[in-house]
Amino acid sequence: MLRHYPSSRKLPVAILLPLLLAQVLLAGCSVTKTVPEGDALFTGFSVNVEDENDSSQRGPELETELSATVRPEPNASILGLRPKLGIYNAFYTEKDKGLKHWIMTKLGEPPVLVSQVDTGSVSQVMSSRLHNRGYFINSVSSTTDIDTAKKKGTIAWTARVGEPYRLRNIKYTLDDSLQVHQVIERAKPESLLKPGEPYDLSVMTDERIRLDGVLKNSGYYFFSPDLLIFSVDTTVGNRQADVLLRVKRAAAAQSLKPYALDDIFIFANYSLGDSLSVNDTIDYKGYHYIPNENYVKAKHVLDGVFLESDSLYTREDHLLTTKRLSGLSAYKFVNIDYEPDTAAAGKLDAFIYLTPSLRKSLRAEAQMVTKSNNFAGPGVKVSFRNRNTFRGSEVLNVEVTGSFESQVGGRGTGTAPEGVSKPSNTNLTSYELGVQSTLAIPRIVSPFDFYNLRTEFVPQTRMGLGFNFLSRSGYYDMNSYNASYGYTWRPRETLTFDATPINLQYVRLANTTPAFENLLTTNPYLRRSFEDQFILGAIYQLTYSNQMRKDKLSNIFNKVTLDISGNLMSGVQSLLGNPPPTDDEPRTLVNQSYAQYTLLDNDFRHYLNLGKESQLVARLVTGIGYSYGNSSTMPYVKQFSIGGPNSIRAFRARSVGPGSYNVPDSLLFSFFDQTGDIRLEGNLEYRFPITGFFKGAVFADAGNIWNLRETDKEGAKFEAKDFLSELAVGTGVGLRIDIEFFVIRLDLGIPVMVPYLPKGDRFVLNKFNGSFNGDYGMVLNIAIGYPF
Structure with missing residues (x-):
């Protein structure tokens, strides 16, 4: 088939929006502007395999394989447009320096000409490929079609095969x-x-x-x-x-002949140029450890060594040892060599060379913060890292962060209705300060002995301690303290288990304003979710991902999270005879109530690779949290929200739901922060290259949150018969500046379905006002990294 991209006439309007801008920028620049007279632009090719007499029916497979042999390929094309060629033509200059020359050569691409394609050589390569697949009798021919008026040409190859050997x-x-x-x-x-x-x-x-x-x-x-x-x-x-x-x-x-291992030498502090003297050798459990244990203790290194003296050499043990030792943060390079033992026939001596990493580092970086509450803004992070804290390759990481967060456009902006006061800060800004320390130990630390599993990934024990301060401008401050103890185990490349049996958190509201206090007084549900309380529980996660396999047509990511709290404490207090909890008198720990709930969340993503840089990504996120026993509501920090840079981008963060609940005007231009017990969200995004490190995206998002129980918010409870009609839907376009080590993302969201409007009025795309105000306006999301 001819290798052209689909016609834009088949595309939805949303996809054409970014392309129209490119078309305007490139208007007047003919793609054949720099094509020499008598030649033609190579615009596409086709490969057809005539396999009527081939019972293996491998025609489509062979066409794909033979197409990959065509050199050179036509100019990069996006849906029929050739932006890099357009840039080359627009800035074409015969000078070998200057700004135009830099843009032409760095961002542009010269035309690929039909004369540059050696059809004879390509046909010969195709014939050889067919020979290698069993078609010892084959023929390949080509036909070139040139439109001299338009100075464009295509080439068609035809391969004729019979029955393979x-x-x-x-x-x-x-x-x-x-x-x-x-x-x-x-x-x-x-x-x-x-x-x-x-x-x-x-x-x-x-x-x-x-x-x-x-x-x-x-x-x-x-x-x-x-x-x-x-x-x-x-x-x-x-x-x-x-x-x-x-x-x-x-x-x-x-x-x-087979070889067995004899002596095994471990150079634990090796660098290039070292003399390989073994004078300062420690013999530890049959291994020769050189030079001493001043850097990493031998017992911790041996957890990753699966080579044993007198055992048969196997590549499996060699690779397993290399990968396990490479997983130790204390080392940046691992190399294993073998030499025949001169004193014993059929024996090999193994030499393991471990090159240390930089032990301590201090790093400061400016960043665009995107948080779980879907707010985004500029921030700064200063981190200290010690990669070998206790001579066992333990990683101590201390981070101090600060950020300022806001969004532009969407609901709650524009002109307030008559009689509704509008604060000077319409972007619901907040700022946050925090310090978090984590210690990652590359082994399982527990009261019980665990067998050293034969996995190429290093198991970890994680300990964390931190404090976070959040100031919601004009409403409240929130102090959050956390401590955790858990394990990470990766039995194979695609599967990761995270178990945090100890997850402690204390959340305390402070410095509330009279306006927010009035909200809490009139809204008991909101007041209970903001109560000071302990979170005493555990978090378990199972993650499957094959994204590291870049050669696959599609990749999958799925993470399941189970978060439970309060059950153990409630059980102990019940055994001790404590009275059952009530809403007014919950059970306490050191005179402070604690949360009791179970939360289950699933994040599924599918990546369909449509080309070298184009990708169609789908995501489905579902979650439910149920409070019981000592809690009548989920804690505020554990409730679900929707909207924002990593969610439904046509709506501001936490501005949608629960259900069809409509925020009253009295709150719309002040504090509205919608949360719920159930979350359902789906996203579809097409990502494509534009030119250089500029990438584009077209997306559609849908979702909402709901409450499990009746509250004072009308329409907030989940009803199976209504939930589809209550989905918020948005679409939009995005621009990404992807310079490999980080991505700056700008997404412009446009609302399509607004669930808090009356039934029959929820489709609003035809009312789009082109501004950043109100229910029918756009939302600009600025963030770092891809949304999913």
């Missing part, structure tokens, strides 16, 4: 007297080569690598895949092939 007999020519051949024979049942399958050179290469891995895990340290030779006989007729595998006759003797 298939494998008939697969034999391993081995000498049973050699042990290496016996190992290969035992591995034969798992062979990747199957009789009847089409001949495929890549599968044969993979089979050599598989057998090499089997041998490496059986002690054959000096063996390599190129010692295995496949012979293929295609003369047997009927488009069949016989395959013979053998080991090279000239293979060195040392590559054909």
Whole structure:
């Protein structure tokens, strides 16, 4: 098929908004402006595989593979537009310096010409690829189509294939007297080569690598895949092939015998240029530890060493040791070498070289803060880190943070109704100061002994202690103290367990203003959620993610969180005969009430990779929190909210819900902070490159929060028959400045469905006013990093 991007006529209006701006900027700049006379712009190509006589039906797969061989590729295109070529043309200059030259060469891209495509060479490469896939008889031809008037051209390749050669007999020519051949024979049942399958050179290469891995895990340290030779006989007729595998006759003797480990030396404080003297060696549990324990104690390093003296060498143990030791923060480089033992035949000495990291660091950074309450603003963070605090690779991290938070546009802005006072601060600003210290210990610390698990990821014990001060301008201050003790365990690359059995938090409201006190007096539900209280519980998280596998078409991220509080304390007090709690007289700890609840939250994301830099991302977030026993409401800091830079971006943070509740005018231009017990949110975002480090996005968000119980807020309780009609929906466009180590994000949200308006009036896109005021206006979100 011809490799053009879809026509914009098939796209929704929202997608065209950012493209219209690009079209205006590039207006008047013909994409063929710098194409020489007599040549043409290479605008696209197609690859068609004619496989009517091929029973394997691999045509689409082959077309994709052959398309990847076309060089050079056409100019980068976004939905039919070529912005980088447009920049090149707009700033074209023959000078070799200056601003225009810099923009032309750094942000632009010269036209790719039809004359630059060597169709003969490309056709030959395609033919070779088909040969490698079993099509020993094939033909590839090309046709070039040039529109001389428009100076544009396309190329079409056609590949004709018949039935591929298939494998008939697969034999391993081995000498049973050699042990290496016996190992290969035992591995034969798992062979990747199957009789009847089409001949495929890549599968044969993979089979050599598989057998090499089997041998490496059986002690054959000096063996390599190129010692295995496949012979293929295609003369047997009927488009069949016989395959013979053998080991090279000239293979060195040392590559054909297994090795066991003898002495294991650990250089615990190694740097390039060190003399490898072993005079100051500590013998610890059969290992030679060099030079001493002044940097990291030997017992802590050995938790990550899976090489044992007198055991058979295996690549699995080698890689496991390398990855575990690399996970220790005290070291930045890990290298393991082996040498034959001169005193013992069939033995290897192992040398583990550990290069220390910078032990202490102090870092200050300015940042754009995005918090769980969906507020965003500029901030500063100063952090101190010690990567080897107690000579066991423990990481002590102390962070001092300060931030100022606000949003622009949306509800609660513009002109207040008559009789409603409007404060000078319409952006609901706040500022926050905090200090948080964490200690991460690279092992399990508990009263019980745990077996050292054979996982390549270092298990961690986490301890935390911190204080946070939040001032909500004109309303209240909030002091929050926290302490935690937990574990992180990653049994495999895609799965992570976080268990925090001790999670303590104390929240205290202070310096409330008369206006806020009046709100608490008239709203018992809000008052109970803001009460000073302890949170005594545990948090458990399970995270699955395969995002590290960049070669996959799609990636998945899913995190499940279980947060419980107060159950243990309530059970102890019940056993002690304490009276049951009531709303007016809850049970207390040191004369302070404590929260009792269970919260379950799930965050699911799917990343569909549509190209080298384009991506379609979908997210679904669901959560429910239920208070009981000692609490009639969820604590304010644990309730759900919706809206803001990382949520529904067409609405301000905490401005939506619960349900269809409509904030009265008396509060709309002062304090409104909507929270709930249930959250449902879905997001869909298409991300695409623009030029250089500028990226674009088009998004649609939907969601809301609800209460589980009746409150004084009309329409706030969750009702199954109404929840779909109560979803807030927004759309918009975004600009991201992605310079690899951080991303500055600007998202412009436009409301589509407003749940707090009367039924029948909730669709508001046709009332969009193009301003940053009121229910029908835009919201500008500024943040660091991608929203999800």
